[in-house]
Amino acid sequence: MLIEREEYVARLRDLLELATSGHGRLVFVGGEAGVGKTTLAAAFSDTISADVVLRRGACDNVTTADALGPLIEAVPEIADALVDGSGVTRFRLFRRIRDLLSESPTVLLLEDVHWADEATLELLRFLGRRIDDCPLLVVATYRADEVGPEHGLTLVLGDLATSLATTQLSLPPLSTAGVRTLVEQFGSSFDATELHDRTGGNPFYVTEVLSSDSTTVPATVRDAVLARTARLSSAARTVLSTVAVLGHRPELDRVVAVSAESLDAIDECLRSGVLVADGDRVAFRHELARLAVQLAIPRATSDDLHARALVELQQRGSRDHRRMSYHAAGSGNRSAVAEHAPLAAARAARLGAHREAAEHYRAAVRWTDDDDNSRASLLDHLSYECYLTDELDEALAYRRELLDLHERAAEPLASGDTERWMSRLLWFLGRNAESEAYAARAVDVLQPLGDTRELAMAYSNMAQLRMLAGDTSGTIDWAERALRLAELLDDRDIRTHALNNLGTAMAFTDDALEGTTRIMQSLELALADDAEEHAARAHTNLGSTRVMRRALHEAESGLHDGIAYCTEHDLDSWRLYMTAWLARCAAEQGRMAEAEHHAASVLRSPRVAAVTLMPALVVKGQMATWRGDDARAILDQALELATATGETQRLVPAACARAEAAWIAGRTSDIAAEIDVAWSTALEYPTAWELGELAWWLHMSGVERESPIPVARPFALLIAGEYATAAGEWKALGCPVWTAHALLSSDDVEDAREGVRVLDEIGATAVRDALLRDRHARGQSVPRGPRSTSRANPAGLTVRESEILALLSEGLSNAEIAASLFLAEKTVSHHVSAVLRKLDEPTRSRAVAAARVRGLLAN
16 A cells, blocks of 8 residues: 555656666665555556666665675676675676666665665665766665664765765655545544554554554554464464564575475465565565564574574575574574684675674674684684774774784784784774884784794884884885885785885985885885775875975875775775865965865765864864964864874874964964974974974074974075075965965065965965064065955955855855855855856856956866
């Protein structure tokens, strides 16, 4: 019965029409359990014409989710490629699935994706970003009441929220009128208003009540289901218990074999409507009914059914280790769990369902004795899967237990490698001192054992830690050790990792070109080997080192390449980190609206890592400061995060942004204290650019400190008062704010006037005012004349209107502009109207075109 759902079927039909014309769509259909998502999907499926392929798959919660289970059900052609997974990366597999689904107009219906495994959710994200040019409609149903803030589906929905190819539909409960229609169709004497009030209009609850022959409304859905099943024979109830234990759509012959009941008992369940037939399979009408029956099964009966189900799978030679592990655990069969759970975990991990792999390994660990020889291997794999799923505290705890096992067994090679892993995990947790200690211990334990891969990895780990700490000479030393061993062992993975560390360190020496070459070598190896994480890290380090050296044009180009790679491969954490560096790159070039846009896109993403938050917060705070807004809370957060790391590359940008804010606000006496937060750390492993910026802000406060190395030449020129030369060098680097610092420090009033023009043009009015204030305090001539942005904008646009115009040129909607600039959407609408009025153009597109003609926007 389809009641009060006609408009939703019509909406799906409209989306299908779009998809069949080559504009694919992904639609998420949400609602509470029992609200009718499956009924809606079935009704829509009945309307699909014969020239459209319908593929269906479903998730279940009987046991740990099956890796890509609903996709294998819907697209069985991919099953062979998943048997051993050799040579098939996730990206290539997903692309193959997309190509298969796009061969002809297709509807892919995936039910209950709130129970989906990690790999299936990643595939939905993949398709959502690449479906627009496919003749494909994907319909994914889910229970909205089971999807919390940390749920994997929540993250997918958030990532796809701005995609024009993604739609969300929410099914409401039935109205009183809808319930009355059901009551009439059942010929029931129930009062529709009372039934609606007691059931909340939940369609499944209502129909279970109406089917139970009860004269009162049961208190819960479970009570309603059990009232209905109580009328069945003992044999039929055994069948129901069997189907409940077997789970998602078991085959008829399996039900007969495990239940030891006849087909007549199954027919009784079908006639009652508790079970429904699906080809040669049966299923409960709703998962709520299955769960109600399962919870009512006595423990002894449940154990017996699980044991019989396990035997039945073994006798048929099943390779479904996930289900065999589930039934083994359900029947208390320790040896069978120990046999099948690790195999199920390995398959899940191979297919990218790392959350599910961790669950299987946890089960194996729980059912394995402490003295079992396999326990160490299980802990090793479990810790790794927890690391991949960002459960770092748990990953570390398993490594500690593993280290204890290895030390008690006197296994130094395994102990050293475990300590190296603990070092890595501790660094991710921000516990740098402990990380360094375990890294050193790993090397000490492994060195006496000779030239091993474990030692090479320990060397490369030391190189990475030294690189992150800013210790250039230490990084080069450890990286070269790792590379020598990598060559000896012919290990490309270690070579790729070590080259990246070495190149990143060398990028801050006099041999920066050689450093860049080494990172490029690492990138080429990673791309050739489909080593996505290595490739993303190489792209990141190429971009970030160039930004720090103010090689901004190369940095921008490289970061865009890296972001494109990570977007294509769905490496979101790396994409966001590079976007934060792109924000800093744009800020250095004075493109304030663009910098804020990039920073905002990072900050509004869910579950952003601290190392990514820091540069985004610094840029956001700095842009606000340049405009004259109070950014202390933002910069406080940035400093708190940076301090926790103790790393120079995190501390220096936060300290400098806070020092600049103090200077702009006229709190000159606070500058030295802000710089001191990073000064001692920067001196430990000094680099010319970081010390240069720190020294400049100290200079602005009247404090001069000796640097252990020459600071970067553009900063040295500023500090030495060679303003004309400094302005030329900063201009050549493409840094307008630093150029203006030099120009407005010059005695030449024309230089100062040019500095004002530069800052007015980019909208850094607070920087302009602070430099003019200092100029006046030094007794230098202050350039007169209008300071309004109309000098830089012949159309008379304000700074904010210029920012809005720049974002309009990127094709952003009012909502997206509001999110980027942290404004209300209504405020943005007013600014857009002002831009159109001042440019005398009727539409946004014509305003952008006119602005380009008039030189207000770059072509």
